[in-house]
């Protein structure tokens with residue numbers, strides 16, 4: 001059914017069908033026989049020595065690449081690109097973790113013929129499979145980008161049985177394009193054979209146009225890829241398959257006939273990307289969503305920084321929350337989770353939690369478990385019972401503990417299978433979002449921000465948690481974290497959210513030492529209340545809090561005599577709240593105290609450093625093309641709860657004006673996150 005190079009994939013499918021039928025098979029590809037049957041050509045019979053060599057080669061490379069792809073996904077890679085996919089059925093047969101997108105690139109005729117058989121067979125992919133008809137000897141990257149490949153995230157690229165059908169110049173160009181679309185930690189799996197005159201042991205020998213370079217590792221290193229080579233025999237023997245001894249090497253006496261190549265992009269080797277290949281700073285793939293970065297709403301300035309008069313803690317808070325929302329949007333897209341409302345209501349999977357639970361606790365729980373006593377300080381800043389209830393961890397006497405009633409501090413905290421899946425999604429995410437920010441704002445700007453945050457953070461000698469703790473509205477409850485002392489070098493300490501959290505928490509500590517109000521309340525709900533009554537229903541949006549957090553803070557303000565509530569006139573429906581005289585005074589005192597602490601920080605850390613920190617943070621909120629630059633990362637995936645009612649309008653308001661809507665101090669909810677997490 002397919003002529004020319006397009007038909008070569010059928011020969012490969014035939015060999016995979018044969019292997020699948022063996023009792024000692026090294027993989028199972030049940031669809032392969034259907035492709036061959038549909039094409040009407042019987043699988044090749046291994047009668048000759050060359051046909052046997054071809055079979056050995058194809059079985060080995062299939063196993064080799066199956067393992068390479070599976071290992072990359074176990075390390076958190078979620079984009080798989082099959083170049084010259086042919087009749088490859090990995091999308092259907094490999095055990096995929098959640099959130100994987102598998103792009104299959106080949107010519108239109110091959111992909112159409114493949115689709116016909118898949119439809120007839122009722123085949124269902126185990127990951128998100130996206131076909132991209134294209135000519136790999138031409139300008140294919142735009143089609144792959146349009147199909148959804150995000151070059152900010154690592155990918156595993158596979159060119160299996162493809163390169164020999166491209167000219168040497170086309171192969172070099174293909175490698176350049178792959179490299180330019182690859183984030184650090186991307187992987188590459190290549191197969192390459194050397195043509196020898198008279199060697200017919202490959203599909204369509206007459207169509208072959210290139211051979212492997214003499215020094216494949218050197219060739220790849222030139223593009224920043226650290227490569228390892230393997231031979232088909234090694235791979236098969238490692239899997240217990242008996243294989244005949246190799247014939248002497250090729251005619252030049254040294255070069256192997258066939259290479260299995262795995263490579264990882266090594267930033268130390270990588271050369272700079274040409275500017276034209278850099279992905280655009282905005283997240284273009286999101287532009288079709290219901291929530292979108294859109295032209296500046298009326299009343300906002302076209303240029304300059306939004307929130308230009310925000311004090312330092314507000315800038316820190318809004319930047320941390322913007323990072324967290326981008327992190328959460330991405331992890332919620334990749335981890336199947338359930339929520340009480342929105343598109344995941346009633347779904348299977350653990351309950352939704354936010355970056356706070358990962359950064360403060362789950363990242364410190366190894367697969368083998370850890371005694372509770374060792375992580376007790378961290379457990380106190382998350383909701384441990386919640387993490388159990390929500391399906392991420394188990395807590396109980398360790399399996400090897402024979403004591404009748406071991407003390408609770410010796411109990412083992414262990415992650416559930418769902419918790420481990422979530423950990424594998426979270427693990428690479430902070431670095432991924434940081435890379436996105438470098439692309440969005442520029443590496444220079446991000447380096448300046450990180451370095452001024454580090455300069456301040458390194459002078460803070462408090463023992464603070466890695467991320468903001470579950471909020472306590474009463475400042476006295478933060479007690480233990482105000483103690484002097486410092487846990488040295490925890491995992492993730494140098495990441496952007498950890499630096500932002502550390503500096504923000506230290507600021508809060510200085511304010512709360514002198515204030516009857518916590519920052520959560522003072523910079524949160526108290527800030528948006530006035531002596532004139534306002535509708536309670538509008539408070540969460542105004543303060544950047546969840547409904548629940550807003551009502552906890554209001555209850556506290558009422559109990560302390562700072563605020564009162566009353567029923568509104570019938571026409572205005574619902575409850576109203578206003579500040580008492582005492583509340584009004586406290587509001588003014590709090591604002592003054594924040595200003596005074598910022599001034600003291602200038603004296604303590606140096607005015608230049610604090611000015612530099614504030615201005616690099618403020619720069620993230622400057623306008624570009626009529627929108628605040630930080631807005632692009634706040635756009636949720638279409639399947640995320642933020643893109644659905646009843647959250648949609650608030651999400652859009654946040655994307656329209658981050659500086660006007662993000663909280664001046666985050667209130668991490670005991671329900672798992674910001675702004676709600678439930």
Ligand SMILES: C[S@@+](CC[C@H](N)C(=O)[O-])C[C@H]1O[C@@H](n2cnc3c(N)ncnc32)[C@H](O)[C@@H]1O
Pocket residue numbers: 005006007008009012013083084085086087088105106107110134135136137138159160161162165166203
């Ligand atoms: C030997 S097959 C291998 C298929 C698949 N990777 C596998 O191992 O089952 C080579 C594949 O590369 C595809 N191919 C070759 N040149 C191509 C080009 N210029 N553009 C797109 N696909 C191409 C062919 O259509 C064919 O499906």
